[in-house]
Amino acid sequence: MERVSMEVHADLQRERAAATISSEHFAEWWAGGRERLEERRALERYFFDDPEFNDPKHISFMSYKELYEHSVAKGTRFLAKLREWQRLRAPVDGTGGLTGGLDIKTLHDFRLLISGPLGTALFQQSFPLRLHFAMFLPTLLNQGDEEQKKQWLERAWHMDGIIGTYAQTELGHGTFIRGLETRADYDAEHEEFVLNTPSLTAYKWWPGNMGQTANMVVVLAQLYIKGKHYGLQPFLVRIRNEQTHEPEPGIDVGDIGAKLGANAVNNGFLGFRNVRIPRDQMLMKNAKVLPDGTFVKGPEPLLLYGTMVFVRVLIVHDVMVGLLQAATIATRYAAVRRQSPIEPNAPEPQILDHLTQQAKIFPQIARGVCYRLAADFLWQFYQRIMQQLEAGNRKGLPELHALSCCLKSVCTQESNEGIDALRKACGGQGYLASANFDNIYGLATAAYTYEGEYTVLLLQTARFLVRQYEDSLKRKVLPDSINYMRDTTRLRWTKNLLANAVRALEIVAASKVRVAWEQIRLERKRGQSAQQAANLAGIQLSTAAAAHARAFLARNSLRELKKLQRNLKPELGGVLQQLVEIFVYDTFLRQLGDILKWNHIAVVQVTQLEQRYEQLLRDFRPNAVALVDGFDFHDRVLGSTLGCYDGRIYERLMEEARKNPLNEEPVNSSFRMHLQPLMRGKL
Numbered sequence: 013m014e015r016v017s018m019e020v021h022a023d024l025q026r027e028r029a030a031a032t033i034s035s036e037h038f039a040e041w042w043a044g045g046r047e048r049l050e051e052r053r054a055l056e057r058y059f060f061d062d063p064e065f066n067d068p069k070h071i072s073f074m075s076y077k078e079l080y081e082h083s084v085a086k087g088t089r090f091l092a093k094l095r096e097w098q099r100l101r102a103p104v105d106g107t108g109g110l111t112g113g114l115d116i117k118t119l120h121d122f123r124l125l126i127s128g129p130l131g132t133a134l135f136q137q138s139f140p141l142r143l144h145f146a147m148f149l150p151t152l153l154n155q156g157d158e159e160q161k162k163q164w165l166e167r168a169w170h171m172d173g174i175i176g177t178y179a180q181t182e183l184g185h186g187t188f189i190r191g192l193e194t195r196a197d198y199d200a201e202h203e204e205f206v207l208n209t210p211s212l213t214a215y216k217w218w219p220g221n222m223g224q225t226a227n228m229v230v231v232l233a234q235l236y237i238k239g240k241h242y243g244l245q246p247f248l249v250r251i252r253n254e255q256t257h258e259p260e261p262g263i264d265v266g267d268i269g270a271k272l273g274a275n276a277v278n279n280g281f282l283g284f285r286n287v288r289i290p291r292d293q294m295l296m297k298n299a300k301v302l303p304d305g306t307f308v309k310g311p312e313p314l315l316l317y318g319t320m321v322f323v324r325v326l327i328v329h330d331v332m333v334g335l336l337q338a339a340t341i342a343t344r345y346a347a348v349r350r351q352s353p354i355e356p357n358a359p360e361p362q363i364l365d366h367l368t369q370q371a372k373i374f375p376q377i378a379r380g381v382c383y384r385l386a387a388d389f390l391w392q393f394y395q396r397i398m399q400q401l402e403a404g405n406r407k408g409l410p411e412l413h414a415l416s417c418c419l420k421s422v423c424t425q426e427s428n429e430g431i432d433a434l435r436k437a438c439g440g441q442g443y444l445a446s447a448n449f450d451n452i453y454g455l456a457t458a459a460y461t462y463e464g465e466y467t468v469l470l471l472q473t474a475r476f477l478v479r480q481y482e483d484s485l486k487r488k489v490l491p492d493s494i495n496y497m498r499d500t501t502r503l504r505w506t507k508n509l510l511a512n513a514v515r516a517l518e519i520v521a522a523s524k525v526r527v528a529w530e531q532i533r534l535e536r537k538r539g540q541s542a543q544q545a546a547n548l549a550g551i552q553l554s555t556a557a558a559a560h561a562r563a564f565l566a567r568n569s570l571r572e573l574k575k576l577q578r579n580l581k582p583e584l585g586g587v588l589q590q591l592v593e594i595f596v597y598d599t600f601l602r603q604l605g606d607i608l609k610w611n612h613i614a615v616v617q618v619t620q621l622e623q624r625y626e627q628l629l630r631d632f633r634p635n636a637v638a639l640v641d642g643f644d645f646h647d648r649v650l651g652s653t654l655g656c657y658d659g660r661i662y663e664r665l666m667e668e669a670r671k672n673p674l675n676e677e678p679v680n681s682s683f684r685m686h687l688q689p690l691m692r693g694k695l
């Protein structure tokens with residue numbers, strides 16, 4: 013691993029020497045094997061050793077426009093250099109196969125590359141061509157028919173005259189997609205669609221890369237044939253000229269402005285005025301429009317939403333990376349920072365020795381590890397269901413949709429909370445831009461909203477859960493992820509605290525689903541429509557779905573732990589056991605109100621679990637630094653004065669402060685222009 017030249021801080025040296033696990037063994041497991049670990053390190057070196065990829069100044073000192081231009085320049089060099097890498101070493105798994113063919117696995121790997129450690133190191137405000145790979149290409153791949161794929165896919169993959177994005181959201185509607193207003197009217201005489209933006213609220217608004225970067229979009233629009241409405245369909249539209257990049261006739265396009273984070277993404281607005289595209293630019297894998305204007309319904313209309321499912325699955329992985337970057341920074345900082353003697357006359361301890369500090373940091377490490385186990389499961393599950401869909405079997409789709417929605421919501425929400433808690437755990441220094449929590453948080457918190465807002469997606473899961481609850485009453489077979497609902501026995505507290513806690517979380521979820529179902533029934537009896545009843549049960553429904561996600565995360569962690577312990581070195585298996593326990597008990601204690609409401613648990617049993625939890629924090633303490641080292645985040649990936657491997661926090665903080673452009677001149681011009689006149693009473 014490449015390290016900066018300063019000597020490692022003595023506290024970190026001691027931490028590493030005293031650990032009982034090997035970071036390297038952990039890193040190997042975390043990366044998915046030795047070969048993958050070496051490959052990733054080599055790829056990182058390939059970029060980080062290249063001075064072209066060193067930012068001339070910290071991005072917090074760049075203007076919005078400057079950041080965009082800088083990011084596009086770097087983004088294009090990144091792609092060129094990645095292609096070169098693959099030509100030299102191809103075909104290499106995990107680097108996206110930019111020079112090879114395209115399938116969903118390749119897109120998945122590429123997506124992890126640009127939104128994973130390397131991507132966030134180079135593009136702290138996100139990869140400026142992200143939407144091309146994250147949504148435009150998956151949509152072409154999954155929603156184009158064979159002819160269309162032949163025509164567009166290869167070119168789009170190699171960015172041969174095409175930079176695309178996914179334009180769905182409008183100024184007036186993001187969540188309720190059936191309410192989108194953009195129109196595509198079919199003109200059978202010319203075999204063309206005519207696209208229009210009928211109002212201000214119909215403007216496309218938010219699509220990433222759309223402001224200045226992209227020249228094509230997949231746009232979702234309401235299809236009309238001879239004035240008859242046929243619902244939303246995806247259309248491929250060129251918005252900027254391939255050569256000049258000028259907006260095409262009838263296109264009104266621009267950037268929506270600075271955001272809380274992800275400012276390299278160039279989110280845009282887009283309006284259409286009588287924009288004509290040929291008939292074969294409606295993506296027709298599902299529904300079709302024949303030349304004479306006959307509409308042919310697709311076998312599975314919900315496949316229109318397929319790209320969103322793909323991205324939601326990957327978001328669980330994205331936010332896990334952000335959370336663990338923040339946790340690594342906070343752990344290293346807490347091992348070096350000294351504050352407040354514990355015994356009156358003793359020296360100041362590392363802040364990591366304050367138990368309350370451990371309680372702020374370790375549950376976030378544990379959470380990140382358990383999210384990783386869930387993300388891996390979800391990706392496997394996604395692939396399995398997609399294969400079944402290809403074979404015409406749609407049975408698993410509702411379960412995939414339900415699981416991806418609630419995991420995307422809960423993992424994002426709790427990662428956001430975790431990153432902010434970790435920032436606060438670094439005291440005042442955590443608030444500095446040079447600590448990098450702002451960028452990490454900015455990216456993670458966007459995921460709370462995009463690709464389906466938190467509550468909205470929980471409500472999607474809840475619909476499924478309520479239906480499954482009804483099936484369980486009829487003794488029907490339930491899908492795996494909710495099979496626990498079938499077991500209606502009360503919790504029997506045993507010596508196995510972990511099993512108790514997981515089961516208690518499942519009972520909470522099952523009980524909350526039942527209560528939501530009962531409330532809907534009650535509202536129906538009161539004469540409410542099904543939809544209004546669901547609205548009035550919304551709080552119960554959304555919290556039931558979140559409880560289901562937590563129960564799933566806990567059960568999945570326990571299941572995966574058992575598998576892992578068979579293959580890992582005992583000391584590593586032991587530490588993973590600690591982390592899974594910390595995660596499950598932390599989840600349990602944070603939901604204590606619900607746990608006590610739905611389980612017969614005595615105070616003494618809760619106390620037993622609290623004591624075990626606190627003991628685990630102390631037990632994990634000696635391995636904390638070694639474990640976060642094992643995530644193997646290069647210093648460039650953390651991008652933080654507080655989180656470097658060498659622990660030289662004070663030197664780096666001062667170095668960054670001195671680089672500040674305001675310190676370049678001893679007296680700033682504002683003194684003479686404003687402050688001095690103010691003090692002389694001359695304003």
Ligand SMILES: CCC/C=C/C(=O)SCCNC(=O)CCNC(=O)[C@H](O)C(C)(C)COP(=O)([O-])OP(=O)([O-])OC[C@H]1O[C@@H](n2cnc3c(N)ncnc32)[C@H](O)[C@@H]1OP(=O)([O-])[O-]
Nearest residue numbers: 146180186187188189190314317320321413462463464475
């Ligand atoms: C890098 C990232 C950048 C960001 C990009 C973006 O943000 S891009 C923009 C991202 N934007 C968003 O994410 C917008 C979020 N909004 C939405 O996704 C939809 O408007 C909605 C799902 C909220 C409602 O949709 P609706 O009013 O059409 O539907 P409904 O509620 O009436 O349900 C009808 C049936 O469909 C089912 N079903 C639904 N979705 C799926 C699915 N994906 N798969 C499978 N099934 C699905 C549902 O379960 C129900 O089944 P049931 O019960 O009848 O058996």
Ligand SMILES: Cc1cc2nc3c(=O)[nH]c(=O)nc-3n(C[C@H](O)[C@H](O)[C@H](O)COP(=O)(O)OP(=O)(O)OC[C@H]3O[C@@H](n4cnc5c(N)ncnc54)[C@H](O)[C@@H]3O)c2cc1C
Nearest residue numbers: 179180181185186187218219220458461462463464465467
């Ligand atoms: C950084 C970023 C990048 C994005 N990139 C893209 C992109 O590339 N392409 C694209 O098309 N879009 C993109 N989007 C748009 C994004 O998908 C939407 O913002 C998102 O789906 C939420 O929709 P909304 O903004 O309309 O929120 P709203 O739906 O207006 O939500 C506002 C509030 O209303 C509540 N609410 C709404 N509906 C319901 C309901 N049915 N029940 C209960 N409560 C409800 C929500 O819970 C929330 O509290 C992006 C957004 C962001 C922030």
